[in-house]
Amino acid sequence: MTCVELERSLAEVDDGSEPEQRDHLKHCPRCAALVAELLAIACAGGELREAEEPSPRVWNSIEIELRKEGLIGPQRPRHSLLPSFGNRWTWGHWLAPAAAILLLTVGIYLRRDSQNSARPVADSTSAPVKASVSDDVRAGLNDDDLMAEIAQQPPALKAQYTDNLQRVNDYIRDAKTSVDADPTDDEARRSLMEAYQQKAMLFELALDRSLQ
C-alpha cells in the first residue's frame, strides 16, 4: 500500500486498523503521524463537544434517521488505533500528534480561561494557571524525553538543546504569569501560544537531529 492509497483508504476505515493500513503505518512515520493527528483532532473535538453536549437522545435520533435514509451502515466492531502502531514507535514518532494535542490543549485552556474571565470575579480567580510542566507532560512533550533523545549527541550540541529548553520553559512560565495577571490581555495569550510553538519546534528539531 502506498501513501496515496492509504490516504484514500482512510475514507473507508478512518482509524488505520485494517491489516494493510497497519503494515503501511508501521513503516511510514509520515502517514502514521497523519493518522495520529486525525485521531488527536477527533479526541480534541470530543473534549470541545463536552461543553455543549446535546443529550444522548438527540444523537440517537440523528443516528436512527441516518440509518433509515441509508446514509450510514450497521455498526461493526472497531479496533483501537493506538495498539496497531506496534512497539517500534519511539516517543519521537509521537511528536507531531503530541505537538498538535499540546496546541489544542493550550487553545482549549485559553478558550476556557477566556470564558472564565467573562464570568463573575469569584469564578475567574478560582482557577489559577498551573505550571507548564503538567500540560507538557500530558501532551507528551516531556523534557526528560527530549534529554534522552539527544543523549547520544556531542556535548556541545547537547548543551545547546539544554540551554534552549531552559529558555523556552522560562518563556512559557513568563507568558503564563502574564495571562494570570490579566486573562483578558489578548497579547499575553498570544505570547503563550507562541511560547508553546517554540517548544514544539525545539522538540521537532531535536527529533530531526536524532534521526540522522
Added chain:
Amino acid sequence: MNGRTIQLVAVSSAMAVTVMAGTMLAETHKEFRFNVGPKSGLSVSNPYGSVSVKPSSGNVVIVTAIVASDRVEVDNNLVGNRVEIQSHLLAGADPQSGRVDYEILAPADASVTLHSTSGALRAEKLHGDVTLEGAAATVDVRDISDAHVHVKTLNGPVTITNVQQGHVEVDSLSGTVTLNSVTGPLVQVISTSGAINYIGDFGGRGDYRLTSHSGDIEAIVPDNVSADVSARSVRGELHDDIHLQPRQHLPYSSAEGHNFWGSVGRPSTSSTVVLRTFSGKIHLSKHATKQ
C-alpha cells in the same frame, strides 16, 4: 624478514592506506538535470553541507553537488512536477565525510523547500514559496517577491533581505534574525532568546509582529515611515527615538512593564506593528541621515 621485505611491506601499506583514504574522502562533483513544468517543486534535504538556490533560465532544474566522500550518496527523484534531492548518509558518515554542498538552479516560480542541520541555506531571486529549516543552519534569503517565506532554526542566524509582497514567517529559538527591506501583508518573527533587527519602512499596510522572550528588538526606519506601533517590554528597557504620537489608550488593559502605543506618518498607509519582549530591550530609531 630481511630489510628489503620490510621496505616492500612498508611501501605497500603506505600505498594501500593512501588509496583507501583517497577512496573514502575523495571529493566528487555530480550534476543532475530535470525538465519540469511551470510552478514546479524542489525539495532538498541535506544533513551536512550547504544548499544554494538561484533562478535558472527556463523550466529546468540543474543540481550540482560536491560530495565529500563515498559515505554519502545523492538520491534524486522527479515525482510529477517535483524534484526531490536527498543526501543519503551511509554507515560511518560524520559531518565531514557526510557533507554535500549543493548549487541549484531552479525556475524562478518554483516552490523551494530546503533542509539542513548545519550547512548554510541560501535562496535568492525567486518568486515561488520558500521554506528553509535547519538547527544550526545559517539562513540567507534575498530578492524574493510575491511569495511566502517560512524559516525555522534553532540557533542559526537568519538574514532576509529585500523581500516584497509575501508572507514572511520566521521562528528561531536563539538565532539572531535580521530583516532588511522586508515588507508584505504579514511579517512575523517569533524567537525565544534571539535578537531581532528590522531595517525598513514597515510598508505595504501589513501586519508586522516581532516577538522575543529575552532577545532585544531593534527597528530602524526611514523618515517617511507610516505605522501604528504597539510595543511592550515586561522587564526590559524601551526607547522610542522616532517620536511616535502617543495614543490615549493602550491596546491592552495591563500596565505591566514598559509600554508605548503610538503612530507615525500617514494613517491611510499605516501598517500595524507589534513589538513584544519579556526581558529584552526595544529600540525604535531612524536611519542616520547623511549631513
